[in-house]
Amino acid sequence: MSDAHVATVDQAHAHEAHVAHQFVNARQQYESGNLGMWLFLQTEIMFFGGMFAAYGVYRAWYPEAFKIASTATNVPLGAFNTVVLIVSSLTMALAVQSAQLGKQKRLVWMIILTMLFGAAFLGVKAIEYTEKWHHHHVPGPNFIWEKEGGREVQILYCLYFAMTGMHALHMVIGLGIMTWLLIAALKGRFSPSYYNPVEICGLYWHFVDIVWIFLFPLLYLI
Amino acid sequence: MEGHITPTKTYLAVFFALMVCTVLTYYVWTIDLGFFNVVVALGIAVFKASLVVTYFMHVKWSPILSKITVAISVIFLGILLLLTSMDYASRQWVPRNVGWENYPVLK
Amino acid sequence: MTDHSAEVRHHVEELNYLNNGWSWKSWLLTVDHKRIAILYLISITVFFVVGGIFAGLVRLELLTPQSDLLEPETYNKVFTLHGIVMIFFFLIPSVPATLGNFLVPIMIGAKDLAFPKINLLSWYLYVIAGLVGIVGIITGGVETGWTFYTPYSSTYSNGNVVTVAMAAFIAGFSSILTGLNFIVTIHKMRAPGLTWGRLPLFIWAHYATSLIQLLGTPVLAITLVLMMVERAFRVGFFDPALGGDPVLFQHLFWFYSHPAVYIMILPGMGVISEIVTCFSKKSVFGYPFIAGSSLAIAILGFFVWGHHMYVAGQSTYASLVFSLITFAVAVPSAVKVFNWTATMYKGSIRYETPMLYAMGFIGLFTIGGVTGVVCATMGIDLHIHDTYFIVAHFHYVMVGGMVMAFMGGLHFWWPKITGKMYDENWAKLSAALVFVGFNLTFFPQFILGYLGMPRRYAAYPEEFQVLHVLSTAGATVLAAGYLLPAFYFTDSILRGKKAPANPYNAKGLEWQIPSPPPTENFLTTPVVTEEVYAYAEAKEEKALV
Numbered sequence A: 001m002s003d004a005h006v007a008t009v010d011q012a013h014a015h016e017a018h019v020a021h022q023f024v025n026a027r028q029q030y031e032s033g034n035l036g037m038w039l040f041l042q043t044e045i046m047f048f049g050g051m052f053a054a055y056g057v058y059r060a061w062y063p064e065a066f067k068i069a070s071t072a073t074n075v076p077l078g079a080f081n082t083v084v085l086i087v088s089s090l091t092m093a094l095a096v097q098s099a100q101l102g103k104q105k106r107l108v109w110m111i112i113l114t115m116l117f118g119a120a121f122l123g124v125k126a127i128e129y130t131e132k133w134h135h136h137h138v139p140g141p142n143f144i145w146e147k148e149g150g151r152e153v154q155i156l157y158c159l160y161f162a163m164t165g166m167h168a169l170h171m172v173i174g175l176g177i178m179t180w181l182l183i184a185a186l187k188g189r190f191s192p193s194y195y196n197p198v199e200i201c202g203l204y205w206h207f208v209d210i211v212w213i214f215l216f217p218l219l220y221l222i
Numbered sequence B: 001m002e003g004h005i006t007p008t009k010t011y012l013a014v015f016f017a018l019m020v021c022t023v024l025t026y027y028v029w030t031i032d033l034g035f036f037n038v039v040v041a042l043g044i045a046v047f048k049a050s051l052v053v054t055y056f057m058h059v060k061w062s063p064i065l066s067k068i069t070v071a072i073s074v075i076f077l078g079i080l081l082l083l084t085s086m087d088y089a090s091r092q093w094v095p096r097n098v099g100w101e102n103y104p105v106l107k
Numbered sequence C: 001m002t003d004h005s006a007e008v009r010h011h012v013e014e015l016n017y018l019n020n021g022w023s024w025k026s027w028l029l030t031v032d033h034k035r036i037a038i039l040y041l042i043s044i045t046v047f048f049v050v051g052g053i054f055a056g057l058v059r060l061e062l063l064t065p066q067s068d069l070l071e072p073e074t075y076n077k078v079f080t081l082h083g084i085v086m087i088f089f090f091l092i093p094s095v096p097a098t099l100g101n102f103l104v105p106i107m108i109g110a111k112d113l114a115f116p117k118i119n120l121l122s123w124y125l126y127v128i129a130g131l132v133g134i135v136g137i138i139t140g141g142v143e144t145g146w147t148f149y150t151p152y153s154s155t156y157s158n159g160n161v162v163t164v165a166m167a168a169f170i171a172g173f174s175s176i177l178t179g180l181n182f183i184v185t186i187h188k189m190r191a192p193g194l195t196w197g198r199l200p201l202f203i204w205a206h207y208a209t210s211l212i213q214l215l216g217t218p219v220l221a222i223t224l225v226l227m228m229v230e231r232a233f234r235v236g237f238f239d240p241a242l243g244g245d246p247v248l249f250q251h252l253f254w255f256y257s258h259p260a261v262y263i264m265i266l267p268g269m270g271v272i273s274e275i276v277t278c279f280s281k282k283s284v285f286g287y288p289f290i291a292g293s294s295l296a297i298a299i300l301g302f303f304v305w306g307h308h309m310y311v312a313g314q315s316t317y318a319s320l321v322f323s324l325i326t327f328a329v330a331v332p333s334a335v336k337v338f339n340w341t342a343t344m345y346k347g348s349i350r351y352e353t354p355m356l357y358a359m360g361f362i363g364l365f366t367i368g369g370v371t372g373v374v375c376a377t378m379g380i381d382l383h384i385h386d387t388y389f390i391v392a393h394f395h396y397v398m399v400g401g402m403v404m405a406f407m408g409g410l411h412f413w414w415p416k417i418t419g420k421m422y423d424e425n426w427a428k429l430s431a432a433l434v435f436v437g438f439n440l441t442f443f444p445q446f447i448l449g450y451l452g453m454p455r456r457y458a459a460y461p462e463e464f465q466v467l468h469v470l471s472t473a474g475a476t477v478l479a480a481g482y483l484l485p486a487f488y489f490t491d492s493i494l495r496g497k498k499a500p501a502n503p504y505n506a507k508g509l510e511w512q513i514p515s516p517p518p519t520e521n522f523l524t525t526p527v528v529t530e531e532v533y534a535y536a537e538a539k540e541e542k543a544l545v
């Protein structure tokens, strides 16, 4: 019974900087953080998955209404936002790379650029929302649809606002995370031996981009 | 850490591919393929997403556990979508006299 | 237990996780998984009492055929709140957030969970959810049933649907974070030598549970959000009047809520595996099968949700598929029951309190599981759907299963958690009362349901009164059984005998550190060289096979 409790590793003094007390070493901490973020993204996929399921059901039920409704979405703005998000994903990826290479200044700039593109996305989204509001295309008592199939079209708009709204909320949270990341980067907290937070925030940012990659064709085009 | 450092060249190539795909999505939408519009648009979206996951999110160089996590996400999302649509696809097959024909939504 | 030098033990006993700081702050801002487990234990006990009071009101109302004690509308609120409180605020966090939080890091030889601050955050989310829920209850309650079915919840209900659903939504995030923490911890923080094949079955069960929490809970979250938006802004997601499909709500709801049933039973199965092998003094029979069946239940559990919707307008053909897969889930559940029984076979069984609970679990869970197969049969379900047969079935699994397992586990690890022994005789009496009271409460409900008594009604025909009176009488005995521990556990904390490190001669890392454990769990990282459950009798068993 005693042999299972043999002391071997003395970790009291083996702790490196940045390694939290519960971890044995930096590698364990890095892998745990990474896996934790991936699992979180797994929950995010299922979270959006519920709405995608609803979208699929109603699209199959009301294909005509959905076709009519998507003609009223602003495709140029949607396409523009797609491009904006892809660029922000690129700058985010380059931010991680800068941290890995220890290029502090480039890291800060890449984070700032990512945030700018993210903010631009939200700005365009706001324009779209106001446009919908003025056209009375926001579901609820104010909803007006001149052409036929208003009841079914309203369902698509419910989904449109739910999905893009939830996505925009994730963008806002993303901007908050990036602000924190920017402050930490300005303080010089990251180095080639410690860039885990940058990478984890990057995973989140790319995920939000992926959601949009699906939302754009589903809500604007088809 | 000992993580893989992706060269800027690779990132730019992926970025370029994503842009081409976006333009392609837009272009395909302008021509009417009927049902295949949906298939093509979703196909391109899946391809774009896998590019982002593989390169931007470093799954290509990540431990097997990250790959499994991605796979599990896709599989369980698939279960949700597939089993839900199983119901909707077969609702019309219901034999008569069950009384569901009077359900207003199904009319 | 002779290997610890006296001086080391003395030093450790002086400073453990309980006496390491007494201030409020040292508890409310702790990141120690053991203290967070205690915080959870206290808070879920509060909600167990709240849910129990609602249950008591339901049973009292049903003592007479007329709806006299409660107005029908109040009765609807009471059973709804009983369900919501018991499911979201007691059963789902019961074992994982208390025993799991306490034991998962210790059993795998780690100092803490991978993300201690997130662990604390998950407790705060739970508390916030609880407060929001209590506000919702005080300001009007909700009468939709715990399932929040649309369009009743989103359109017609007069209750405080949004507030209470918001409470369930927030509690869901608490549950997700616990699951995430467990999976990362189990993957990344096992002690050297602790291979997957050597993990305690308690860990396997929690791993499977966490998978469900991660993959299922978000779907419930978004479904509740859509329902709340529909109610708040009068827009149509599920309302048939607005072109929506209420059955879609049920699909999304049960995609989580069926697997959630396994969140509520798998950790209990993990507890039972530990207790049965310890008190049989035998290595567990068929370790890979018990471990594998946990994963199988978790995965298969995602394929069966449609069995809640046979009469809801779901396609018959889809129902057929869901029904068949539901039958299949019975297989891994049965594998566990067979293996526990085989573990006990020819073991030297000690009938101490945890073992009494474990044996009660095996019997009651078997009844609950087998009647589950009955309910999953489409033709029979047409008759027993929404009757007391269903109520009895899931109470046999949830109360006869999970609550028994929770009580068993609490008694089993009580000496480890508190460092004190409890009074064995009182505990045995309590276990007996719970077993008798439980069966008296719920067995008559099988008959009631079979005879056609529908659930969720405050009044009923007089011919059902005898069975209802029996059930209420049983509930009284059950309540007495649950109240007893409050006394002898308090007594144990105040005046209990000091617990040794390993009072039951059990295997596993948690029994090799002092009771109660030091804050860091292990002074030095343990190295595991032994196979799991290496009880002496393991050799004999090989000879038998």
Ligand SMILES: [Cu+2]
Residues within 6 Å of the ligand: C257, C258, C261, C304, C305, C307, C308
């Ligand atoms: Cu079920």
